[in-house]
C-alpha cells in the first residue's frame with residue numbers, strides 16, 4: 178500500500194473515532210474521488226493536511242460530510258419501478274389496517290414524495306406512515322421543506338406519467354416564482370429523521386422498505402450488514418425495493434427473499 | 449494478471465458516433481482476447497440493454513453490461529450502464545455511483561478513466577474516440593500521468609472530432625491513430 182492510501186485509511190479511521198461517521202466500508206473509488214474534489218476545491222494539498230483541518234474544526238467536517246454525500250435524485254426515478262410498485266405491492270398492502278414504510282437514503286426527498294403520491298392515489302395514504310431517513314442533514318432539511326426548482330417539474334411530470342400516473346401532476350404542488358412546494362396533504366404522514374445505515378439500529382417494523390442507489394456506495398460487507406438490518410426491520414411478508422443495478426447477491430439473507438418483480442428489484446421477505 | 453505483457457486493461461470512452469467506431473474496434477477482437485476492455489459510451493438512460501445487444505451481434509468477444517461489484521476479467525468487454533458512473537476499485541472490481549454528472553455526463557468517461565488510472569497505473573491503455581463534448585480529456589491525462597498508454601482517435605477520421613481533439617489539446621494523447629491503427633495496436637497487446 179502506498180503512503181497516500183495509508184493516509185486515506187487513517188483519515189477515515191479518525192473520522193469514525195472522532196465524529197462517529199463510518200465510511201470505512203464504503204466502496205473506495207467514489208469516496209476517494211470526493212475527497213480529491215474536496216481537496217481541490219479547498220486548495221488542500223495533502224490528505225494529512227485535510228485530516229488535521231477536519232479533526233480540529235467541526236465546521237470543516239460538516240462541509241466535508243456534505244460533499245461526501247451530496248447527490249442528485251428525482252421524482253419517479255426509473256418510472257417502471259414505480260409502476261410495478263403500484264401494480265404489485267400496493268394492492269397487497271391495502272389489506273393492512275395501518276402501513277409503515279421506511280425510505281432509507283432518501284436524499285432531498287423527491288423519492289419520498291413520489292411514494293406518498295402513489296399511496297394517495299391508491300387511497301392508502303391516510304393510514305400510512307412514511308419514515309424517510311438519510312445521513313445528510315442538509316438534504317433532509319430540503320426534503321422536509323419539500324421545495325424544488327420549478328425547472329425540474331417537466332422531467333418529474335414526464336416520469337410520473339411514465340410510471341402510470343394519470344392525474345394532473347400540477348395539483349400536487351403550488352408554484353411560486355421559480356420554486357414549487359409540495360402539498361401539505363402529502364407531507365402530513367411523512368417523518369424525516371437522520372439515520373446512518375452503517376452504524377444505527379433498526380427503529381421499527383415496516384411493511385415496505387425502499388432503499389435505492391445507496392447500497393452501490395457500500396462494499397460487500399456493509400451491503401450484507403445493511404440488508405440484514407432491513408431484514409430485521411421488515412414484518413413477515415414485507416416488501417423491499419432496491420435500485421436498478423443493485424442486488425441481494427452479497428447478502429446471507431438472500432434465500433429469505435422472494436422475487437416480486439425481478440427486473441424492477443422488488444422482493445418479499447418470506448421467512 | 450498481466451501474464452501476456454505489460455498491460456492489464458483497456459478503457460475506451462466514446463460519445464456521439466461511438467457505436468460505429470466501437471463496432472470497428474471490438475469486431476476485430478477474438479473471443480479469447482487477453483485483456484478486459486471497459487467502455488463508457490454516452491447513452492440515453494431509457495435504452496436499458498440496446499447498446500450491448502447491437503454490439504454483441506457484431507462481435508465474437510463477449511459483451512456485457514457491468515454488474516456492480518463484479519470482478520474485472522480478461523476476454524470480456526464491459527459497458528457502463530445508463531445513468532450510473534462506473535469506477536474500478538483497487539481490488540479489481542467494478543463499482544457504480546449515482547453521483548452528479550461529470551462533464552455533463554453520467555456515465556462519465558473522466559470518472560472511469562481516473563479510477564482506472566489509480567488502479568492500473570502504467571499497465572493501462574486509454575482510448576478516446578469520437579464525440580461532441582470534452583468528457584474524457586481530463587481522464588486520459590490522468591492515465592498518461594500514471595504512466596499508461598494514451599490514444600486519441602484521429603480527429604480527421606472521427607465522425608465527431610471535438611472529443612478526441614479536446615484530449616489532444618490537453619496534451620493527454622501519446623498517440624493519435626485511426627480506428628484501423630487502434631485495432632492493430634490493441635491486437636498486439
Ligand SMILES: C[S@@+](CC[C@H](N)C(=O)[O-])C[C@H]1O[C@@H](n2cnc3c(N)ncnc32)[C@H](O)[C@@H]1O
Nearest residue numbers: 246248250282284312313373374375389390546
Ligand atoms: C444516490 S442518493 C439516492 C437517493 C434516492 N434514494 C434515489 O435513488 O434517487 C444516495 C443517498 O444515500 C445517502 N447515504 C449515504 N450513506 C448513507 C448511510 N450510511 N446511511 C444513510 N444514508 C446514506 C446519501 O446521503 C444520499 O442522500
